Amino acid sequence: MAKQRAYSKYAQEAAVLMGEQIKLGRKRRQWTEKNLADRAGISRATLQKIENGEMSSTIGLVFEVAALVGVKLFESEKLPLSKHIEQARDKIALLPQRIKATKKVVHDDF
Secondary structure, three states, X not given: OOOOOOOOHHHHHHHHHXXXXXXXXXXXXXXXXXXXXXXXXXXXXXXHHHHOOOXXXXXXXXXXXXXXXXXXXXXXXXXXXXXXXXHHHHHHHHOOOOOOOOOOOOOOOO
């Protein structure tokens, strides 16, 4: 049996929030679960997992379903995603290309 992955509380809550936003978008469009699942090319059970915030769904499926129901991802400033990508790449270009592992031992037993 495979070892179950542990997720941070923040990641779990983010998945639940995304699921709720997707469900809200679906209901605003008056689409059934089956209708949205068919549009996304997934099973109804997979859609239910996404809407319930289960962490087993692939990020690509979650993003596709979110896009179908109009959930905006990363667009808080009303910029198109392409502009956000460009800005992120510009920032990455300013950082070192190679990151060396530090050998410094941290003593954090306070």
